[in-house]
Amino acid sequence: MTAERLVIIGGDAAGMSAASQARRLKGPDELEIVAFERSNFTSYSACGIPYWVGGDVTDRDALVARTPQEHRARDIGLRMRTEVTEIDVAGQRVRAVDLGTGEAYWTGFDKLVIATGARPVRPALPGMDAPGVHGVQTLDDGQALLESLDRAPGSRRAVVVGAGYIGVEMAEAMLKHGFDVTVLNRGEQPMATLDPDMGRLVHDAMDGLGITTVNRAEVTAIRTGSDGRVRAVATGDASYPADVVVLGIGVEPETTLARAVGLPLGPHGGLLTDLSMRVVGHDNIWAGGDCVEVLDLVAGRTRHIALGTHANKHGQIIGSNVGGGYGTFPGVVGTAVSKVCDLEIARTGLREKDARAVGLRFVTATIESTGRAGYYPGARPMTVKMLAEYRTGRLLGVQIVGRDGAAKRVDIAAVALTAGMTVEQMTALDLGYAPPFSPVWDPVLVAARKAVTAVRRAGTA
Structure with a gap:
């Protein structure tokens, strides 16, 4: 009997949890697993990046739960530095490109898991791609930021754009590196996930820590010097000197591939699935992690929440269903915690x-x-x-x-x-x-x- 082929797009929490769970239930003679990951790492904690950058976690590899070699030892065909660029739903195949060689090829599937995660919000503003401007979505991003901090001049001024979870965590990390820190927040108070009266408490505490928080600040441009590196962040009525800029504006579902082939998306741009994490209307396609919308059990509506806790649960459920078992994900209540110092x-x-x-x-x-x-x-x-x-x-x-x-x-x-x-x-x-x-x-x-x-x-x- 020919083994079925499971193809997984994305090698982090949801994707590799699905792969691992499916492998526990079915051996390679029953189920071939092929996973594509475009970065250099698998199964890592993106939530831990601010604490690695800040020095609480000293070893980058401590954030990696399972390496590519460990996945391959479990008979999971993991293809690193390989990006899926197209899904052919009718033909049951995906097109992938080896980012090292440029080689492109098609791979067929019997079952498909989309675990493409989320992408950082990066406004199309002047200077946004200048050296010294950093997102913190991947381990590669964290490494680049640390190297940039080492190169920063003696003035050591950091501007964090955004005051959500990532923004306040990165403000703390910059403080620990000895930077003067300014947080630019477009909202009424930091932490828009709270009501403004509670956000005010966060603002007061950040001020007490020596972090300058500017509310209702709409960034209009990143200003650069003659060498092209960042020098300041401009808002509508002010300019804030910066040797390093960290973007903490938030993320949105990475559903470019899904949108291109007409898979169902919700009001927040995430894939829509049933309780088994199967994409609505597609019997052989599942999706999980930061690229999906989940049911809010309190509000009764779908919402997009990018958290590793959900992604790992999604992966377990998908792997169980793909591997012949059974599992459901009923929804969330929207729980999240963070800290600044x-x-x-x-x-x-x-x-x-x-x-x-x-x-x-x-x-x-x-x-x-x-x-x-x-x-x-x-x-x-x-x-x-x-x-x-x-x-x-x-x-x-x-x-x-x-x-x-x-x-x-x-x-x-x-x-x-x-x-x-x-x-x-x-x-x-x-x-x-x-x-x-x-x-x-x-x-x-x-x-x-x-x-x-x-x-x-x-x-x-």
Whole structure:
């Protein structure tokens, strides 16, 4: 019997998780696996790049979970530095180009996995491609940035464009390299994944760390010197000197190949799949990772969330289904955590504007507490904001900004959201308590109690 051929486009989290899981279920005599990866690395943690650049992780290879050699030892035909340039859906084949030799060729498939990831947003502005301007999407990007930092002149001024997760993490990394750091943010406050009142807390903390944050700053150009290297970043009304520029504007689904052949895309440009991660309308094509849209379980709509946690789960599910097993991905609640120096930032569920966008009425509750018992040494302040549905009290979202273990407390809310709990039900949660870890009433439960009161008051208004 001739083995089926599985072709995978993309050799990072989703693609290689799918390959590995499919190989566990079927041997090479039943399933041939061919994977294409255009970069120099496979199965690496892009989320770890800011911490490698900042020096918390000293070895680049520590971010690599599995090398090409390790994948090949498991009978996965991995072709590195090879880019797929075309998909022929009807003919069940892909066209690939060896980036080293320029050789182009077609490879047939019985089953196809699209795991092309996301691409950084890079505005088409003057000077954007100048030496000294860096994205941080791949390990190659991180290496190039480190080399640029070593070449920076004595003035050592860094401008970070964007104040989302990558932006604030890279601001910290630049600070650790001894740079004067300016963050240019087009929004009202840093961290647009938070409501502005919570983003203000992040802004204040960044100021306290010596990071200059400029809000409502629309970048218009990158200015260069006579040598062509970056010298400044221009906005509509100012210019900010820069020896290094880091782009942290965000990412968008890399679906160029899918769009070209008419595969179904959602409102955010990501591929649409069913619960098994099969591309809608195509029995032999699957997709996962940062190139897909996922169902938001709270809002009931699809959204694009680029996170390695989702990508690895997608890959496991795809590999199970391709390999003859069974798995589904029901959706997400939008949980994410980050930090800038010792400030921890977390969110899950809906922001106020998200709730309004889907027509939900809601109440909010914001509390200040500490991560440990107030009398215990090292107790630090923490702010928790909670959204609950008007009248029903269903939990809609939680945002946390603080120190001392603040970020991972959001997992309590993530579980509650997934379970569809009300804020009143949350107040009875049996959470762990000891003075070094929490006050008697955990900050999340304090917020839930206040939200219960807000719901009751709204119901009588």
